[in-house]
Amino acid sequence: MLRMTGIGKSFLGIRVLRGIDLSATAGEVHAVVGENGAGKSTLMKILAGVHQPDEGTVEIGGQIRSFAHPVEAQRAGVAIIYQEFNLLPERSVADNVFLGREPTRRGLVDRAAMDEATSRLLDELDEHSFGPRHLVKDLSVAQQQVVEIVKALSVDARIVVMDEPTAALAEHEVDLLYRLIRRLQGRGIAVLYISHRLREVFDLADRVTVLKDGAHVATVAATDVTTAGLVKMMVGRELDAYFPPRAEESAIGEVLLTVRNGGNGKLDGIDLDLRAGEIVGVAGLQGSGRSSLVKAVFGAEPFTRGEMTPTRPGSVRAGVAAGIGLVTEDRKAEGLALNQSVRDNALLVARAIGHRSRAAVSDLLERVKLAPPRQETEVKYLSGGNQQKVVLAKWLTVSPRVLLFDEPTRGVDVGAKAAIHDLMRELADSGTAILMISSELPELIGMSDRIIVLRDGRVAGHLPAGSAEESVMALAAADGVAA
Amino acid sequence: MKRAIPIFVVLAGLLVAIAAANPFFLEPAGFLAFLKRVAPLAILAAGQYFVIVSGEFDLSVGSLVTVEVVVAARLIDGDEAMTWPVLVLLVVIGLLVGLVNGLVTTKLRVPSFITTLGAMLILSGAVFLWTGGAPRGALSQGFRVFGREGVWAVAILVLVVVAAVLLMRADFGRTLVAAGDNEKAARLSGVRVDRVRVFAFVLSGLSAAVAGILLGGFAGVSAQVGQSLEFQAITAVVLGGVVLGGGRGHVVAAIAGAFTLEALFTLLNLHGISGALEYAVQGVIIIAAVAVGGLRLPSLRLSPSKV
Numbered sequence: 001m002l003r004m005t006g007i008g009k010s011f012l013g014i015r016v017l018r019g020i021d022l023s024a025t026a027g028e029v030h031a032v033v034g035e036n037g038a039g040k041s042t043l044m045k046i047l048a049g050v051h052q053p054d055e056g057t058v059e060i061g062g063q064i065r066s067f068a069h070p071v072e073a074q075r076a077g078v079a080i081i082y083q084e085f086n087l088l089p090e091r092s093v094a095d096n097v098f099l100g101r102e103p104t105r106r107g108l109v110d111r112a113a114m115d116e117a118t119s120r121l122l123d124e125l126d127e128h129s130f131g132p133r134h135l136v137k138d139l140s141v142a143q144q145q146v147v148e149i150v151k152a153l154s155v156d157a158r159i160v161v162m163d164e165p166t167a168a169l170a171e172h173e174v175d176l177l178y179r180l181i182r183r184l185q186g187r188g189i190a191v192l193y194i195s196h197r198l199r200e201v202f203d204l205a206d207r208v209t210v211l212k213d214g215a216h217v218a219t220v221a222a223t224d225v226t227t228a229g230l231v232k233m234m235v236g237r238e239l240d241a242y243f244p245p246r247a248e249e250s251a252i253g254e255v256l257l258t259v260r261n262g263g264n265g266k267l268d269g270i271d272l273d274l275r276a277g278e279i280v281g282v283a284g285l286q287g288s289g290r291s292s293l294v295k296a297v298f299g300a301e302p303f304t305r306g307e308m309t310p311t312r313p314g315s316v317r318a319g320v321a322a323g324i325g326l327v328t329e330d331r332k333a334e335g336l337a338l339n340q341s342v343r344d345n346a347l348l349v350a351r352a353i354g355h356r357s358r359a360a361v362s363d364l365l366e367r368v369k370l371a372p373p374r375q376e377t378e379v380k381y382l383s384g385g386n387q388q389k390v391v392l393a394k395w396l397t398v399s400p401r402v403l404l405f406d407e408p409t410r411g412v413d414v415g416a417k418a419a420i421h422d423l424m425r426e427l428a429d430s431g432t433a434i435l436m437i438s439s440e441l442p443e444l445i446g447m448s449d450r451i452i453v454l455r456d457g458r459v460a461g462h463l464p465a466g467s468a469e470e471s472v473m474a475l476a477a478a479d480g481v482a483a
Numbered sequence: 484m485k486r487a488i489p490i491f492v493v494l495a496g497l498l499v500a501i502a503a504a505n506p507f508f509l510e511p512a513g514f515l516a517f518l519k520r521v522a523p524l525a526i527l528a529a530g531q532y533f534v535i536v537s538g539e540f541d542l543s544v545g546s547l548v549t550v551e552v553v554v555a556a557r558l559i560d561g562d563e564a565m566t567w568p569v570l571v572l573l574v575v576i577g578l579l580v581g582l583v584n585g586l587v588t589t590k591l592r593v594p595s596f597i598t599t600l601g602a603m604l605i606l607s608g609a610v611f612l613w614t615g616g617a618p619r620g621a622l623s624q625g626f627r628v629f630g631r632e633g634v635w636a637v638a639i640l641v642l643v644v645v646a647a648v649l650l651m652r653a654d655f656g657r658t659l660v661a662a663g664d665n666e667k668a669a670r671l672s673g674v675r676v677d678r679v680r681v682f683a684f685v686l687s688g689l690s691a692a693v694a695g696i697l698l699g700g701f702a703g704v705s706a707q708v709g710q711s712l713e714f715q716a717i718t719a720v721v722l723g724g725v726v727l728g729g730g731r732g733h734v735v736a737a738i739a740g741a742f743t744l745e746a747l748f749t750l751l752n753l754h755g756i757s758g759a760l761e762y763a764v765q766g767v768i769i770i771a772a773v774a775v776g777g778l779r780l781p782s783l784r785l786s787p788s789k790v
Binding site for chain 1: 669730
């Protein structure tokens, strides 16, 4: 049914996929697993025609296909159900199912036919809790997922891709999803199932393909592998990276920040202590609340419950005033004003809060090792690594006591990565408390003096420095894997 | 500043062409007359620049200019002693209209295009209601001197330019541009985005007050004195290479845009082309300038999807 061979893809010169093979037969549920950033979503977007592969071929039903546009993939029988659904909330179920290909009669949309066809498909799926005329915004997440599946069936999809379908579902809804998937299977549809949750993989999948760092690790029958074996394939990696030495016990000083029972819409019962001189790593799957945690501590998405010392910031300005800085995950969207100069970006925080004693920008740029240290260049022309150094410089101007890093080295080249790691350790050594999120387990383990694992907006556990990747993954995914 | 170079080249070319067609332009009196004519639009362009670079629009300045002139004529009514109190009042009106525009845009989250379009209609309606279509009263000599005497007009223009440049170099200006470039990043850096934007609208209102004071003396009292000035100001700013949507462009280039627009009108006039064409010319310029700006605009906001 489906055969992808030797798929490779780069973004902005960074290779995110190489030599990936993936196949699926009719009626098969094929799980694709891997850590954050392993390349799962990109691979699926290539199949869906959202991205075009730089190398490799996609074969559907024995024919080589190349999709310039998602519509072409849809016509070839590929339906993809994203984590965030592509539904119009204000329109009816039937409108959504037939969006862009409404049946017409004498030039007018034939609503009766749409409703009837939608009803029939809902019946086939044994779904009677809502009908074709309901507005999508009135449906639950699980029901909306059914709409997406109906949409896929209505275009006679032969391959259905589900990207983390259970991420937004409640426990009892997951069982319903399983039933739906079994029905798809029964119709001879190949289902590609992407998930972090290994339990689901074993519940559903016939075969499993493991991706790691954009490469293909293995494809195995689900019955031939154990959970521990899968985790090992997902994370097992040669430790070739160099990390600066961790903090000595004696170098870790007073507590600079505490959170007790902190919570808001996305977090609950958070306890956290940050001490001068230490780097605390935060691990967790996508959606576990890692970014929410740093944004709450910083004051951008404040805690609404719980205690925090020295102060619980209710706004970014309050956070900055309390000596907290945040190096955001997405530097282009949240970190930098791209059309402004290096100098203007480096001084942004100091100017925003009217900070008096400004370190000379040239000294700062030297400290973060910006190369070349030209102050007038617009930051959009810099490499990812240099841009990240400018974000760092922006915070160093105001000498924060607590610095939060959300994916400090994402999309950064190896050299800049090492420079940023060194700088983080240097900051810790000079008495800054650092909290770092990283989806890259080797980085997280290599840098952290201890690790906090989040799951579903709560602290799932604490791990000491140098823990094994397997134990971190096990805590994060809570699949009961022995560490 | 690199983006600003083309506008200065165009301006220089136009000035040479005017001088060739009319040698009087090169004499001090001729050039001063040109400066006096440009001053109100240049001041409006400076005010509009602050708003545009922060990512917003101010369509209300034309109507505001009319309000200023009509109010001044009615309250002064030829009485010299009223000149200074009324000048103060005009400035206050300008600041207030700007403040309201800014607060409605930032606090009520009404897009500035709509806020200031509404303000434009409200102010026009108020003028019409108050005057019945024909403004009454007269300006004093002491008031007219600002727009009539080239030295005064030029002095005020220079003051505005210097103040605008200094503001843009100060923390306010730098954070304003950053907010216009990337609001989210600015907020996450602690910039009070709403506050700097409100201040930009206040500056635009102030610039309309000053432009109104100059135009009252220069063009006289009428209910049409400010008509379409908001579009001229926006055209001037865009012509100066300032990007609609915010974050890019220099205030001096925006002011040079006003000079260029006025020089273009002067040149058309010298060659006997009807003033009626001015609107069409503006229309072409604004579309062309934005189109050219759009071509340069890389789609940097589309960061690569998460992998």
